[in-house]
Every structure is written in C-alpha cells, then in structure tokens.
Amino acid sequence: MPELGKLALAIALLLAIYSIVANIYGARRNAPDFVASARHAIWAMCAMVTIAVVTLWTALMRSDFSLEYVAAYSSTTLPTVYKITSLWGGQQGSLLFWTWLLSIFTSIAAFQNRRRNPEIAPYALAVMAAVAIFFLGMLNFVTRPFDLLATIPREGSDLNPLLQNYWMAIHPPSLYTGYVSSTVPFAFGAAALITGKLDDAWIRTTRRWAIFSWFFLTLGNMFGARWAYEVLGWGGYWAWDPVENAAFMPWLVMTAYLHSVMIQERKDMLKVWNLALIGLAFGLTLFGTFITRSGVISSVHSFTQSGLGPYFLTFLIVVTLSYTALLIFRSKDLRSPAEFESYLSREAAFLFNNLVLVGIAFAVFWGTIFPVLSEAVRGVKITVGPPFFNKVNAPLGLVLLFLTGVGPVIAWRRASAKNLRRSFLVPTGLGLVGGVILFVIGYRHYYAVVSFSLCIFVVATIVAEFYRGIRARQAMVGENPLTALTHLISKNRRRYGGYIIHIGIVMMFLAITGTSAFKEEKQITLKPGESFQMGGYTLRYDGVTSSETPHVAYLRASVAVLDGGRQIDTMLPEKRFYKKPEQPTTEVAIRSTLGADLYLVLGSYDEPTKMATIQAYVNPLISFLWWGGIVLALGTGVTIWPTRVRAPAPAYAPGAREVAE
Amino acid sequence: MRVRARFFVGAGLIVLAIAYLIVSAIRTTSEYYLTVDEVIARQSQLGDQRLRIAGRVKPGTISWDSTTLTLRFDIVPIPDASVGPIKPVTAIDSRALRVICAGEPKPDMFAPDRDVIVEGTLDRAGLVTATQVLTSCPSKYKPKQAQ
Numbered sequence A: 001m002p003e004l005g006k007l008a009l010a011i012a013l014l015l016a017i018y019s020i021v022a023n024i025y026g027a028r029r030n031a032p033d034f035v036a037s038a039r040h041a042i043w044a045m046c047a048m049v050t051i052a053v054v055t056l057w058t059a060l061m062r063s064d065f066s067l068e069y070v071a072a073y074s075s076t077t078l079p080t081v082y083k084i085t086s087l088w089g090g091q092q093g094s095l096l097f098w099t100w101l102l103s104i105f106t107s108i109a110a111f112q113n114r115r116r117n118p119e120i121a122p123y124a125l126a127v128m129a130a131v132a133i134f135f136l137g138m139l140n141f142v143t144r145p146f147d148l149l150a151t152i153p154r155e156g157s158d159l160n161p162l163l164q165n166y167w168m169a170i171h172p173p174s175l176y177t178g179y180v181s182s183t184v185p186f187a188f189g190a191a192a193l194i195t196g197k198l199d200d201a202w203i204r205t206t207r208r209w210a211i212f213s214w215f216f217l218t219l220g221n222m223f224g225a226r227w228a229y230e231v232l233g234w235g236g237y238w239a240w241d242p243v244e245n246a247a248f249m250p251w252l253v254m255t256a257y258l259h260s261v262m263i264q265e266r267k268d269m270l271k272v273w274n275l276a277l278i279g280l281a282f283g284l285t286l287f288g289t290f291i292t293r294s295g296v297i298s299s300v301h302s303f304t305q306s307g308l309g310p311y312f313l314t315f316l317i318v319v320t321l322s323y324t325a326l327l328i329f330r331s332k333d334l335r336s337p338a339e340f341e342s343y344l345s346r347e348a349a350f351l352f353n354n355l356v357l358v359g360i361a362f363a364v365f366w367g368t369i370f371p372v373l374s375e376a377v378r379g380v381k382i383t384v385g386p387p388f389f390n391k392v393n394a395p396l397g398l399v400l401l402f403l404t405g406v407g408p409v410i411a412w413r414r415a416s417a418k419n420l421r422r423s424f425l426v427p428t429g430l431g432l433v434g435g436v437i438l439f440v441i442g443y444r445h446y447y448a449v450v451s452f453s454l455c456i457f458v459v460a461t462i463v464a465e466f467y468r469g470i471r472a473r474q475a476m477v478g479e480n481p482l483t484a485l486t487h488l489i490s491k492n493r494r495r496y497g498g499y500i501i502h503i504g505i506v507m508m509f510l511a512i513t514g515t516s517a518f519k520e521e522k523q524i525t526l527k528p529g530e531s532f533q534m535g536g537y538t539l540r541y542d543g544v545t546s547s548e549t550p551h552v553a554y555l556r557a558s559v560a561v562l563d564g565g566r567q568i569d570t571m572l573p574e575k576r577f578y579k580k581p582e583q584p585t586t587e588v589a590i591r592s593t594l595g596a597d598l599y600l601v602l603g604s605y606d607e608p609t610k611m612a613t614i615q616a617y618v619n620p621l622i623s624f625l626w627w628g629g630i631v632l633a634l635g636t637g638v639t640i641w642p643t644r645v646r647a648p649a650p651a652y653a654p655g656a657r658e659v660a661e
Numbered sequence B: 001m002r003v004r005a006r007f008f009v010g011a012g013l014i015v016l017a018i019a020y021l022i023v024s025a026i027r028t029t030s031e032y033y034l035t036v037d038e039v040i041a042r043q044s045q046l047g048d049q050r051l052r053i054a055g056r057v058k059p060g061t062i063s064w065d066s067t068t069l070t071l072r073f074d075i076v077p078i079p080d081a082s083v084g085p086i087k088p089v090t091a092i093d094s095r096a097l098r099v100i101c102a103g104e105p106k107p108d109m110f111a112p113d114r115d116v117i118v119e120g121t122l123d124r125a126g127l128v129t130a131t132q133v134l135t136s137c138p139s140k141y142k143p144k145q146a147q
Helices: A002-028 A032-061 A068-073 A080-088 A091-112 A121-142 A166-181 A183-195 A201-205 A207-232 A242-267 A271-294 A308-329 A346-378 A386-406 A417-440 A446-477 A481-491 A493-518 A623-640 B002-029 B036-041
Strands: A382-384 A520-526 A531-534 A537-548 A552-563 A566-571 A574-579 A582-587 A589-592 A596-606 A611-620 B030-035 B050-057 B063-065 B070-076 B097-102 B115-122 B127-135
Touching: A002 A032, A002 A121, A032 A068, A032 A080, A032 A091, A032 A121, A068 A091, A080 A091, A080 A166, A091 A121, A091 A166, A091 A183, A121 A183, A121 A308, A166 A183, A166 A207, A166 A242, A166 A271, A183 A201, A183 A207, A183 A271, A183 A308, A201 A207, A201 A242, A207 A242, A207 A582, A207 A623, A242 A271, A242 A346, A271 A308, A271 A346, A346 A382, A346 A386, A346 B002, A346 B030, A382 A386, A382 B002, A386 A446, A386 A493, A386 B002, A417 A446, A446 A481, A446 A493, A481 A493, A493 A611, A493 A623, A520 A531, A531 A611, A537 A596, A537 A611, A552 A596, A552 A611, A566 A589, A574 A596, B002 B030, B030 B036, B036 B050, B036 B097, B097 B115
Parallel strands: B030 B050, B097 B127
Antiparallel strands: A382 B030, A520 A611, A531 A537, A537 A552, A552 A566, A552 A574, A574 A582, A589 A596, A596 A611, B050 B070, B050 B115, B063 B070, B070 B097, B115 B127
C-alpha cells in the first residue's frame, strides 16, 4: 500500500510539471488544445494527490506501523476521529494535506476558468502548478510521508494529547484552507503581471476566493484561540506567540486587500497596492510555515523542528524576488489616472484603513523577528513579549475600529457637510454619550472607555444604514419592514453582508476590550470545605476525586459555585495523566455566561493534606468573541453565496446606484 | 498635484506614528533572551534585569513542594542538536543555573531533560528567581521501541 502513495506523489509531480509547460505553450501559441490538456493534467494531479491522501488515511486507520508516520503520530488505542486528524498532526502529513488542498483549489479554478479569462487563466494555473511543484518536490524528496521503518514497532507513539481535542481537529484544516486558497488570487495577480492584462479582471475573477481565504483564516484563528482557551489552561486565548502571529499576519493583509480592491473596482486606483498586498499575503503564508517549521524563532509551542526551513526560505525568497521584479517591470503600466480628492472621502478612509492594517501586520512582524534581528545586529537576542504587541496594537486597533464606522458610510470622492451630518451626527452623539456615561459611573480604563464608545458609534452607523435602506424601500416599493429588510440584503448582498461582518468584528472588539481591561485572576490554595470570592460568586472547594482508564488517569476537583448562599453550579477542573506518552494535561472548567466566563484550573494537588491550588479567572465579555465569530460567518455567507439570478450590479461596481443614497 | 502631496503627508504621518509606537514599545518591553552559557558569561552585567533564559532541566535536581508551590531545579545548556543525536545531560556538566520559582503551579509539561524558558531575574550568587517557567512542547514523540 505505501508504494501506491509514493507512486501517486511521483506521478503528481510529473503532471504538475507538464501542466506548466502545456499551459504556457498553449497560451503563447494560442493553442487551446494544449491549454485543455494542461487543465486535464491538473485534474489528474489532483486525483493522484487524493490517492496519496487516501493511502495515508487508510494506513492510519489500519494502524500500519510499518509507516514511520503512522508509528509516530498514531496508536491502536487512539480514537478513530483523531486517527483521521493525525493526517495533519505531523509534518509530512500536514504538508501532504496542504498539497491536497492546493490541488483541489487549483482544479476548481481550472474548472471555473475553462472558458473564462483565456488570456490570464493559463498563466494563473501555471503559477499554481509551480507552487504545487514546490510542495510535491518536498513530499517526494525531502519529507516523505510514506517512509518505512526498518523494524515495525508493535505500538505507535500516539498523537500529542494536547492535539486530542475537537478544536484542534478543525483548527489546522481551517487555517490551511485559508492559507492555501490565498494562492488562487495571488496566482491571478501574478498572471495579470506576467501577461500585462492589468485591468481588474484578476480581482473580479478571484473575489470570492479572496473572501473564502479570508474567512477561513478568520475561522482558523478563532478555532486556535478557542483551543488555547479551553486546553492550555492559562485563562487567555491569545499570547502573541510567533506561531499565532504567523497566522495573524496573513489575515491582516488579506483584510486590507479585501477593502482596497473595492477602491480599484470603483475608482481604478491603487493597482500597484492591490497587487503588492496579495503578493504580501501569499508571502506571509509561506513565511508562517517557514517560522513554524524552521525553529529560527523559538516559540513556546514550536512544532517539529526540521530541516525544512532552508527550503521554505529559498522558495519564499524566489517568490518574493520574482514577484517584486514583475511589479517593477509593469509599474509604468499600473499608474492610475484618478486621484484622491479629499481626506473626507471613502477612498481616503479605505486607504487609511489599509495603512493601519498593514502597519499592525508590520508591527507584529517586527516583534516576531526582533530576536533574530537583534542577534544579527547587536549579537544578543532580545525578545519582546505580549506587552509589546499590546502596547502597539491597542491604539492602532482603536483607529481601525473608528474607520470601521466611517469607511462604509462616508461618501465617495468628497463628503459634503450634509452627508457627514446625516451619516455621523447621531452615531457620534451616541458614542460620546456612551463614553461619558461609562466615565461617570466610574470606568477609568481609558482605552476601554474609548473602545466601548467606538463600538457604539460603529453599531449606530450600521443600524442607521439598515434603517435608511428599509425606509427607502418602504417609500419606493411599499414593502413591510421585514420584507424590505430581506430584499435590501438580498439585492445588495456584498454591501449588507459586509455590514453584518462588521457587526461581528465589533463584537470581537467588545470581547477583546473586556478581557484585556477587566480580567480578574486569583490563585488560592484551599483545604476541602474552604471557599473564596470571585466575580461576585462564592466558590467552595469540596475535594478531589480520582479515577482511571487504560488510557488516562484523572484527578477531578469539585468546586461549588454559590450565588448569595444558594448553590447554582458545580465546576470540575481536572488534571489528566496520559499514560502514553507520559504527560499530565490540564482540563479547565468553564462556566460561561454572556457577561463573563468563570474559568477554573486545578493547579496543583497535595494528596496527604488534600489541599488543592485553584487558579480562577473571570473573563468579562469573552463570549462575544465566539458569538462575533458566528455573526461574521453569517455575514460572509451572505456576501459570497452564489447568485442564481444576476443581482443588479454590486454596490461597489462602477456605475452602481446605491439604494440608500 | 497639491492634493496628491497632501495625501503623502497624511500617509507619511500615519507611517511615522506607527514607527514611533513600535520603537517606543520595544524600548520599554524588551528583555534579553539568553542561553545558560551566555548568562554565565555575562553574569556580572545582568543584575536586576528581567531575562528570559533558555535551558534544559537537569535530571535529579528538581524539587517540588506542592503546599508552598515552590519549584527548584537546575538548568544546563541545551546541547547543540546538529552535533549528533541528543544525549541526556550528564552530571559532568558543571555549567548550570539554579532556578527557584515560587507561587506558580508546576507546568504540565515540566520534566527532566525538557527544554524550558525561564523568565525572571538573576542575583549575584547566580540564582534565578523566576516568575514564569515555560515548557516547550514537543509535537513529536520518538517511539520508545526505536531506542
């Protein structure tokens, strides 16, 4: 069986090479047969990689420990679902999974463009195939998933217990989907540069891909945060670790890109900027893989460190240099006739939003690689931790939040006093009133007060937009408010989906503000029966019970939650001791309400005295982070759901008449 | 052209503001990140500064008091992996730092021969008073049978 996987990967590599040659030859000589043949080669490549994936999955399911990979990341006692997720539990498997996604997305792009974009599509597919060649080359020659062990062990060494968690089962695939699908808009951007077809066809063709990629990057980060929150047991969800930063940077740049392309579609401006952003987003996905795999930057949860670093670095440099060269080569064709007219315009708001997003990405990048830089320049490693990232990003985040309210509503070109008054007078008033009220009732955390008041401002601008839209429809078409609302959204999905996404973002800001400004933390050692106060509750420690399965031993503390003398809940934070590999893990107990989470960790237990150390956290508003994610997903769905009947021109397309205006 | 120039001024101001934020934050939040060898070499210059020290937990030196939550152990330099297969740290190695961390539960992944990052301050006698001990988690476990 392993031979089948090996063979499939070898054939896939050859097919990828062939598809590049046939695509470019076909496009240059105007020979559609070759382009069609290249397309078929891509589909065949996808089939081959699929065979390899199925082969590895089969081996995992059958616990075929003759395979080094299976022996290293699985075991006979591992639950089936984690046997499936073991595919991306280790390095070779995750690269194979990555390549699989890439071949699927390339195939879909080939199908979508079988009749469209005859000039740029062959080059775009060639670029994607080139990326596939890099990964297939790694799988064939450098880090092979089908390597065999000389002696077959009787039992595998199991998946890391920290990864045996459902959030961890879905976090890597989401992130990979986000990473890999950014290849499609990147490839079309590169194709536009190669062919000199520099109109916005490459943007329009890949608009859904870009949103798709951004959406999965968002999900991947959210799932990672949720995993960290539930599993790692330190009371937080984000620690600015290099690995997290590596996933966050492409998201920031992709967010900037999604906004700035609207300016190009509408005003034919920022062409170079958009091409640069998509190149940067793609480069950062490679950079992320490089720093997590190379060990150049030490991370607390570093992955398998291996010799992959130099390969990824080389590929990253080649991609960056050739793409930059293309951009410079085409720069004189990319000049835009249009110009900014006023600071008080949507173009300006979007431009500033872009600068801030890229600025945050740069700050994160700088903080992440600072140890490497300082060692190179001053000979000593200097690190910056979470305080650095929080200090820089808190003010920038607030500026961004403000622009979230301004950007979608302010007029194009130049906002008149009337437009400003109509769009912003009430929201600004509400935001200020909210801020003043918070101050008066005693809130003195200035960042938090500003943040909450900006949240009110943004929500008010969005609600006002919906309100005006509904009123306009009622007046024009005479619909009832609910019908008007559904029609408003369904006829301008891109615009109103965007507003819904913004609501989700505001909810996340609420959560981030609540947890960073008002988090409470307590560590206390107690005898059974003793209690302490936390977050308005009395928590009583009632002792520890232990139990055991062949796989794991448990220590479970029982903590009663009392509200004014009445017991309302029992929380059971655990320590688990996995037997293979021998390792204790923490299972936190979380009592979640909309206002705040109560979060308990069994820190330590002393058997002779029965004393336990409990770490308790109160995380205000954190549930808004997860709910915000759901709202955001909903908004994204509204935005990208395929349209059967072509809706009247999208809101940002040239010449579109906006219903609310 | 004047409008364009105004925009460059605006964008430039934003870029400068971001640069200022980065520089000032680095100045106030940076910490030395040193290996055990580097700490020993510069011991005299490092008094009272916050440090992050990367090292490996020396087996046989760990003491853990679960009533006072006091963890004591020695860290030794992490052997260079490129030299050969990773050897367990032997007692011959005299380059070690004593670490004491009080008031924090023992990290789950803490174990002999594990690589750790210790955050804390160094005193004149070479004792590291840690506020945090971070363990790096190996995502890969070598099968026991292979040894």
